[in-house]
Amino acid sequence: MDKMWSGRFSASASSLLDQFNASIMFDRKLYKEDIEGSIAHATMLTKQGILTQDELEKIKDGLSQVLKEIESGEFEWKISDEDLHMGIEKRLTAIIGDAGKKLHTARSRNDQVAVDFRRYVLRKNNEIIEGIKALMAEVLVVANQHTETLIPGMTHLQHAQPINFAFHLGAYLSMFKRDIERFESSLERNNISPLGCAALAGTPHNVDRKMTAELLGFHSVSVNCLDTVSDRDFALEILFNISTMMMHISRLSEELIMWSSYEFGFVELSDEYSTGSSIMPQKKNPDVPELLRGKTGRVYGSLMGLLTVMKGLPLAYNKDTQEDKEGVFDAVETAEISLEILKEAIKTMEVKAYNMEKACAIGHLSATDLADYLVEKCGIPFREAHFITGRAVAKGEELHIDLSAMEYKYLKEIDERIGEDVIEYLGLRHSMNARTSEGGTASTRTKEQLEYFANYLGEK
Numbered sequence: 001m002d003k004m005w006s007g008r009f010s011a012s013a014s015s016l017l018d019q020f021n022a023s024i025m026f027d028r029k030l031y032k033e034d035i036e037g038s039i040a041h042a043t044m045l046t047k048q049g050i051l052t053q054d055e056l057e058k059i060k061d062g063l064s065q066v067l068k069e070i071e072s073g074e075f076e077w078k079i080s081d082e083d084l085h086m087g088i089e090k091r092l093t094a095i096i097g098d099a100g101k102k103l104h105t106a107r108s109r110n111d112q113v114a115v116d117f118r119r120y121v122l123r124k125n126n127e128i129i130e131g132i133k134a135l136m137a138e139v140l141v142v143a144n145q146h147t148e149t150l151i152p153g154m155t156h157l158q159h160a161q162p163i164n165f166a167f168h169l170g171a172y173l174s175m176f177k178r179d180i181e182r183f184e185s186s187l188e189r190n191n192i193s194p195l196g197c198a199a200l201a202g203t204p205h206n207v208d209r210k211m212t213a214e215l216l217g218f219h220s221v222s223v224n225c226l227d228t229v230s231d232r233d234f235a236l237e238i239l240f241n242i243s244t245m246m247m248h249i250s251r252l253s254e255e256l257i258m259w260s261s262y263e264f265g266f267v268e269l270s271d272e273y274s275t276g277s278s279i280m281p282q283k284k285n286p287d288v289p290e291l292l293r294g295k296t297g298r299v300y301g302s303l304m305g306l307l308t309v310m311k312g313l314p315l316a317y318n319k320d321t322q323e324d325k326e327g328v329f330d331a332v333e334t335a336e337i338s339l340e341i342l343k344e345a346i347k348t349m350e351v352k353a354y355n356m357e358k359a360c361a362i363g364h365l366s367a368t369d370l371a372d373y374l375v376e377k378c379g380i381p382f383r384e385a386h387f388i389t390g391r392a393v394a395k396g397e398e399l400h401i402d403l404s405a406m407e408y409k410y411l412k413e414i415d416e417r418i419g420e421d422v423i424e425y426l427g428l429r430h431s432m433n434a435r436t437s438e439g440g441t442a443s444t445r446t447k448e449q450l451e452y453f454a455n456y457l458g459e460k
């Protein structure tokens, strides 16, 4: 009968219940947030005359001892304490005596866990933003070296138009910037203190919610207590934000996997970030991007899991909510290591520019340029120009010649109006550099884009 809530019970909890009910094995991760939250709460209670200065000093000293015990590994996490909140409070009372029993005045574990978890999520939002920025900086380094390197731009995984490799990487820089903005917007929205909401309805004690909010670094105080203790939108948001970021990471990973195949040969991942096969001695496998792609599914699972946990809950707190933490912890850890390892893999990979450019010489990448030439130089309507170009491509297929290398005589045979200057237009580099519209692939435009991202990252 050593439970904090044992007053109305006459028999002890079964050990099976203890095991099933407890969250202490995983919510202990929130120990710092929990101790800081308790210090802020006790400080406010003292200012409001609910605790004495002496009691506050005892609580602070006791909590700092608990913190030390936790950080040195001395602290005994007991399943029978159920969760970290009760584990810490119990230990505090064992150290300082009666003052410890007053700490929970005007507080419930419902607002306590909401504070702890919310602050953890806010902190991780910030750390992940830093991780994305570091990844972007590395992508930018590679991009800056390849504003002139041609690579086949694709749609439907078919050769489409020549672009440069920096432009391709710039697409990912755009995605990662949006990811950062998503985390920032969540930070803004969720920076609200639940403390003082108590179990669900607020408290009759004269608490100062603004004060605890300020002490804990929140921007403001939540509006409705019933909502506050049952709201896990902030946790869903970080799961969604991580999921979207992982989806981008997974798309880049998929490309890295393809590009490291013999068929593409566009990049070679460094030995440090590649693995071998236990049977095939020649193998060098892209396990890193493959795992990034795989772990994305796992993160989505956590998002779906929590959405499902939340969807049927009547107001306010329900124990189902305890299932909010493990998925978030796992997704956060996955995000952190994924950002770090992708950054290193990109930093150390070899870009095989020669192969990228060679690949551009197949698939008639400059076909659109021929059509554009016919429109611009010969005044032919685009639909007709498209048809004529199709004939030229068919000719190329028949002769096994890429349009970019086709002699003028063949082109003239297809349409009299085609002039000799067409040859310049069919050149792959010319094709890439012709796309000067804003946001286009022309090297000049690509450089502008890279500058934009450098400015964004504060590197210029």
Ligand code: ARG
Pocket: 023, 027, 082, 083, 109, 110, 113, 317, 319, 321, 322, 323
């Ligand atoms: N361990 C619980 C959780 O993580 C803390 C809140 C418990 N509150 C309660 N009324 N049982 O959700």
